[in-house]
Amino acid sequence: MSLLSVRGLVAGYGVGEVLHGIDLDVADAGTTALLGANGAGKTTALRAITGMVKRRGSVTFDGTDISGISPHAAARLGIAHVPQGRGTFVQLSVQDNLRVGALRRSDRNAVRTDLDRCFELFPILAERSRSHAGTLSGGEQQMLAISRALMTRPRLMLLDEPSLGLAPAITRRLFALLPQLRAEWGIAVLIVEQNAALALAQADQAVVLESGRVVVSGPAAQVAGNDDVRRAYLGT
Ligand SMILES: Nc1ncnc2c1ncn2[C@@H]1O[C@H](COP(=O)(O)OP(=O)(O)OP(=O)(O)O)[C@@H](O)[C@H]1O
Ligand SMILES: [Mg+2]
Structure with a gap:
């Protein structure tokens, strides 16, 4: 069963429409990848799900219609949003x-x-627990942003480009965590x-956006094998 189900989602800023009616699903304890070029509307889609931007269409979370919900109410329901570009409180300690x-x-x-589990996931955060978040490296701040989201005990995490600016090795470590989040949390x-x-x-499911529309979606393995996807996003 889908934990999150999005149908005909339309969203934008001011009068302009950025998403023109997208559908996507996230299975309970599953992972859905949302792919697309710069400006395709990926960040807007995450914002629309939690009510940060004006939207139309239907969003269902755990069987409840949350189409009109505020970001605070979404957080209370168990949807944690880790925004693009991190978003830690730099003046506060880790x-x-x-x-x-x-x-x-x-x-x-x-x-x-x-808290102990977060420190186990990211030992560097334990080492730096009394440091101001603003003094952490980019990768460490990303780990902190994810950990802060985990501390809310969410059922669904919206991760917007967690690898942005991270070294490949750190990115791989972050991604290796995803199965753990499913299995253990x-x-x-x-x-x-x-x-x-x-x-x-x-991911088990994937959705590819182009100019605010879904162009390919389905099981991740199938999307990875799609010729257009391979040419445009995988370079193979
Ligand atoms: N606050 C805003 N006000 C007006 N237009 C915006 C705003 N944020 C984004 N847009 C526009 O909406 C479109 C989609 O942007 P969005 O940030 O959702 O893309 P994205 O797929 O996340 O891109 P990227 O990969 O670069 O992060 C772009 O044309 C962008 O210029
Ligand atoms: Mg974005």
């Missing part, structure tokens, strides 16, 4: 950034355990990624 993620939770013991992921090969290798 530790406090993670605590902010858990602010709405009352299960104190579980919060403590989750039970989190479904909708991931926007320029590195299509990497994203397709981890």
